[in-house]
Amino acid sequence: MLYAALKTLHVLAIVAWVGGMFFVMLALRPAVQSLEAPLRLTLMRDTLGRFFRMVNVAAAITLVTGIWMIGRVAKATVQSGASFSMPAEWHLMTALGIVMVLVYAVIRFRHFKAMDRAVTAQEWPAAGAALARIRMGVHLNAGLALVILVVVVWGGAT
Ligand code: HEM
Secondary structure: OHHHHHHHHHHHHHHHHHHHHHHHHHHHHHHHOOOOHHHHHHHHHHHHHHHHHHHHHHHHHHHHHHHHHHHHHHHHHHHOOOOOOOOHHHHHHHHHHHHHHHHHHHHHHHHHHHHHHHHHOOOHHHHHHHHHHHHHHHHHHHHHHHHHHHHHHHHHHO
């Protein structure tokens, strides 16, 4: 029961995080391209600020529930007298998931902070440069998420 709740929370957090990244890349960004820089960058700063508040929670839930599930399986396996070793797709998910959280931390606490400061100071070229770095990080994380999802879901289905 607890394991099922952890897994449900884990997947819901990922749906919110990954779905949000694809929305930003494929819907929001193309739609605001024709706006003047001050309006576009202010809108992106305000939208990303709200999205990143959600990702703070989603990334924490992903990490905590993932490690908790591993802990529960490891404990039950050791208690039954067997030795615990993780399946290959869990290794990949854990390693790439931690990379995703670290990339997100750089996006949020370095590049987004710089963008926020530049938008407030109306320094549009600096804000645009910070947004370009955020975009690279989001592309990287979306790619990593796709790799994890294909490997984990494929592995579970075969
Ligand atoms: C941050 C480190 C992470 C850890 C430690 C972790 C760990 C786990 C564990 C132990 C499970 C349970 C697997 C099972 O019961 O078969 C799981 C399920 C899952 N994880 Fe992660 N995970 C992490 C990050 C991620 C990320 C970033 C994604 C996607 C982008 C992801 C996608 C999934 C999915 C879709 C499932 C459900 C798989 C299924 O039921 O077949 N995880 N995760």
